[in-house]
Amino acid sequence: MMALRLHGKESLRLEDVPEPKLDESGAIVKVRATSICATDVKAYVTGARTKIPITLGHEFSGDVVEASEEFKNYIGRRVVVNPNIFCGRCEYCLSGEHVLCPNRYAIGIDVDGSFAEYVKIPAQAFHLGGVLEIPDHLSYEEASLIEPLAACFRGQLKLNIRPGDVVTIIGAGPIGLMHFMLAKSFGASKIIMSEVDGKRIEIAKRLGVEYIVNPLEEDIEKFILNLTNGRGSDVVVVAVGSPHAQKDALKIVGRGGRVNFFAGLPAGLEEVPINTNFIHYKQITVLGTSMQTPLEFKKTLELVASGLINVKPLLTHRYSLENGIEAFTKTLKAEGLKIVITP
Template structure:
């Protein structure tokens, strides 16, 4: 079988290798699609602390496929089932896991990071993942192309829950990449009265209306803060979500929120730019709640699949291109070079 092996910074190669062997509690997945995430790009360019030098790793954590075989002790899963795989596996025993937040477990494992992921034809799903519920069935009527976006959707689901969007809220989303467009949809589903979408790339911005954004702002052409204050009768936004990796946007978010505003600094920042001076008096005098979220837990992953199955979220049109595994480096370049406005996916015999 073919697999894309990552060996270190900007070192990745598609090679032939044996199909992984599985043990009695493990599952072998025939991968159908694995989409490229910003995290994959970051690992490719900067490495990851869970991938020590000298390690060979298959990246890719947004994976769907068909179960090829199951170990003798696996219950409830069978060959032929169409499934998505939640990437993060908690230890199952620490307090964070027991509270249901497996992705925040200090000892987490993750496909595509500490375990081989989906940029290969066959992927082994390890026993802890099988037993804890990382494998989620894809409902009839949901295509693989839709299901492959359940992971990013679940991260957005988590992000939106954390700022508790309520009916009549004015929500500002900064960044109209695939994640920003999912945030737009989730904010509307949660009952936001008005979603204001901000994006400097005009092509991305104009798509926002189709996904439910009520007001489109290009901050390189007009002042975002004035638009928000005009749209809110001078009050400022109830919720601000930064769906981009720009430090200055995090500073700006505090200015855009009104009194009691809730802010999610959703997009992680590039290495070396993580320390951002914030005017904490804005938090103080407006009694803001500032948080950030990462990944999603098992429950949120399942709920997100249900949302896709119910047709409440448009995911398929967020995919702009499918590449074969052999062209994975071109696909990575496309995403890294900001040439893509949407999701780029690696596909196997589609």
């Protein structure tokens, strides 16, 4: 089968590799849609992976085509899979905070992923409720966005967004826009976005973002204070891996506010001088989130299935696996929003 494999720093190859073999327990999924994530791009840029070469891709949906005895009834079903495989037995897993599991590994990050015709699903994914059937009215493409959306969903749950809150999202890429959609469904009264790229600003406006500021052209702090009667934002989500954005977040958040450093910073830029008095005197909470628990994954699928969140406008490009390298290049240039490969 064909697979898009990372061989090291900036070395991605479309290769013919053997199809994955069914283990004693588990399943094989024929990949129908798999979207490219910033994490894949980061892996490409740094070449850093626990296994090299590796087939990338962790946001995917498809059909179960083979399964061990235990999961036989899944054969033929359309599924979306949580790529994070947790142990289910450590204290974090037992407490429901699976994302902190020290034994976690992920499909497309530590083992071969979904930028291929077939992907192997371990039994543990089934056991922890990570293999979910896609409702008939949702497309494979839409389902492939459940994983990143679920990570955003977790981020907002941890921020405890309440109806009427003013929410500011820094970064209007696909993840920022997912946060926008979710904040709306959480009942935010005003959602403000900050973005430096002109094309992304246009897309955000088309998607219904009312308040958007370009911090390179306008003073972001003034902009936010004007919109909040001088109060600042109740909640700030930093959806871009930029030290500057993190500093801005502490400035624009209001008293008693909450900030989520949702995006990790690139290697070498993690040390950020910040004014910690903002945290102390404004009594704000700064937190970080990544990934999603099995429950958050399931709830997110339900959010999309119910129509509360419509991810379709985020799907801007579709490529075949044969043109996977081209799809990747497009993502690297930050063109479009979510780029989906349909093997």
